[in-house]
Structure formats: C-alpha cells, structure tokens
Amino acid sequence: MIAELIKDSKKIVIKIGSNTLANEDGTICRDFLQNLSKQIQFLIEEGKQIVIVSSGARIAGVSTLGKWMRKEDMHYKQALCAIGQVELMDAYRRVFAVHDLHIGQMLLTREDFSDTNRTLNIRNTLFTLVDESVIPIINENDTVSVEEIRIGDNDTLAALTANLWNADLLILCSDIDGIYDKNPKVHKDAKLIEEVTNIKQLIKTIEIGEVNDFGTGGIATKIGAAKTVNDYGIPMILANGKKEDILLKLLEGTEKATVFLANNE
Numbered sequence: 001m002i003a004e005l006i007k008d009s010k011k012i013v014i015k016i017g018s019n020t021l022a023n024e025d026g027t028i029c030r031d032f033l034q035n036l037s038k039q040i041q042f043l044i045e046e047g048k049q050i051v052i053v054s055s056g057a058r059i060a061g062v063s064t065l066g067k068w069m070r071k072e073d074m075h076y077k078q079a080l081c082a083i084g085q086v087e088l089m090d091a092y093r094r095v096f097a098v099h100d101l102h103i104g105q106m107l108l109t110r111e112d113f114s115d116t117n118r119t120l121n122i123r124n125t126l127f128t129l130v131d132e133s134v135i136p137i138i139n140e141n142d143t144v145s146v147e148e149i150r151i152g153d154n155d156t157l158a159a160l161t162a163n164l165w166n167a168d169l170l171i172l173c174s175d176i177d178g179i180y181d182k183n184p185k186v187h188k189d190a191k192l193i194e195e196v197t198n199i200k201q202l203i204k205t206i207e208i209g210e211v212n213d214f215g216t217g218g219i220a221t222k223i224g225a226a227k228t229v230n231d232y233g234i235p236m237i238l239a240n241g242k243k244e245d246i247l248l249k250l251l252e253g254t255e256k257a258t259v260f261l262a263n264n265e
C-alpha cells in the first residue's frame with residue numbers, strides 16, 4: 001500500500017521534525033541530512049517534485065550558541081530560532097549542493113494561509129521554485145509567530161502547504177515508526193497502527209503520550225495534519241526519519257509506517 005502510494009505520487013511534501021534532525025546532544029545530525037539529500041536526489045531522478053518543511057531552528061540555535069538551553073522564556077526561544085535558522089539552512093545548502101540540488105528558504109505562519117493575497121504570493125513563489133527544480137525548504141517564521149513555537153505547528157504548516165500545492169502525498173518524518181496504540185518511547189509493548197481509515201475512531205482508541213526532547217507538537221499535531229490533508233483528498237504517511245534510507249525502503253516495501261488514507265471518515 002505505502003510503496004504503491006509513493007510510486008504513484010508525483011508531488012510530495014516531506015516534513016522533518018526536530019528530533020529527527022538532531023543528534024542526542026541537540027546538534028544537527030549531518031549524517032541524517034546527507035542521507036536525506038541522497039534519497040531526495042533519487043526521488044527527483046524518478047520524476048518526483050519535492051517540497052521540504054523542516055523544523056530544527058531552535059535546536060540549531062542551542063548548539064550554535066551552546067547556551068540558553070534551559071531558558072523557557074519565549075523571547076529566548078525566538079532568538080534561538082533566529083540564530084539557528086541560518087545554521088539550519090547552511091547545513092541543508094551544503095549537503096544538497098553535493099548532489100547539484102539548489103534550495104530556497106520560505107518562512108511562513110499559519111495566518112499567511114488565511115490571507116488571500118499572501119496565499120497567492122506563497123503559491124507563486126512555491127510553484128516557481130519547483131518549476132525551476134529548486135527545492136523549497138519551509139519553516140515557521142518564529143520571529144512573528146510565537147504561538148507556533150509553543151504548539152509545534154510545523155505539522156500543520158506541512159499539511160497546509162500540501163493542500164496549497166495540491167500535493168499527491170504528505171510524508172511526516174519523526175523519530176518513531178508511526179502511530180502506536182500508546183507512546184512507544186514509554187511502553188515496550190506498544191503496537192504500530194499501519195493503516196488509518198477513520199481518524200475519529202483512532203483518537204478514541206489510542207493513548208497520546210508526552211512530547212519528548214525538542215519535539216513540540218507531539219503525536220496530536222500529526223493526527224491533526226492527517227485530518228487536514230485527508231479532508232482535501234491527500235494521503236499522509238508518518239514514518240521514522242531516523243532510519244537510514246527510510247524513504248527508499250518505504251518505496252521498496254521493506255519498512256513499515258502509518259498511512260492515513262484520504263478516504264478517511
């Protein structure tokens with residue numbers, strides 16, 4: 001099912017979470033980015049168009065400065081994102097350049113999607129970048145939108161982007177294999193749910209656990225993202241971006257994940 005879905009999708013939005021992108025000590029994981037760029041080059045050679053939504057500015061800010069780690073003050077968090085966004089994009093630029101791939105930065109807020117003029121401008125930039133074979137890398141604009149740092153809305157941002165771009169598929173890369181019946185980081189016997197056709201039913205039956213380390217939205221915003229795209233007819237896959245070659249393995253059918261099918265009730 002998942003392999004077919006990826007095979008049949010031309011326009012794919014891929015969201016990378018903070019925990020996926022970071023090493024245990026909070027620094028940007030270069031090996032992860034190198035592996036991601038290799039996989040994206042492969043997908044592009046297969047004729048796919050890719051848009052990336054990437055978190056990680058705050059983590060990158062912490063590891064760049066090596067301080068403010070424990071400051072929970074919103075102004076410090078915003079400052080960390082401002083510092084880290086530069087690092088983050090530099091890291092992406094370097095690894096993608098190895099494959100002759102160009103990137104473009106887009107910083108957006110949720111409000112931008114409810115304003116007709118701004119939406120049109122986002123659309124024009126997004127379509128032009130993709131038409132010119134440049135990979136857009138989108139993050140929240142954490143300077144102007146503090147709400148989104150608090151609730152970890154890059155999952156929602158990825159879903160809104162998928163709808164705006166009329167994507168064929170949204171893939172959220174996190175640090176777990178998909179949705180489980182309970183938090184797999186806490187319960188060793190948690191069971192992976194491979195296919196979701198009814199989100200309302202899913203919410204009633206699973207336990208939504210705590211967010212860990214640098215993640216901000218947790219599993220709830222991922223389910224919300226699935227609902228947003230599914231309502232638009234776009235399927236969503238939640239997969240473990242920490243696993244090497246995960247996108248290629250999903251394409252081969254040798255790895256598991258959770259798929260939210262677009263005919264969701």
Ligand SMILES: Nc1ncnc2c1ncn2[C@@H]1O[C@H](COP(=O)(O)OP(=O)(O)O)[C@@H](O)[C@H]1O
Nearest residue numbers: 017018019174180182183185209215216217218
């Ligand atoms: N039922 C569940 N199934 C899967 N993950 C869960 C569940 N409940 C809580 N989680 C937690 O949600 C985390 C993913 O959310 P988050 O940390 O925000 O990731 P990201 O940084 O990728 O956005 C997982 O690492 C896991 O610990």
Ligand SMILES: N[C@@H](CCC(=O)OP(=O)(O)O)C(=O)O
Nearest residue numbers: 018055056057058152154216
């Ligand atoms: N814009 C913030 C990310 C917030 C966020 O959504 O994080 P995550 O839950 O890891 O996707 C940053 O780049 O650090």
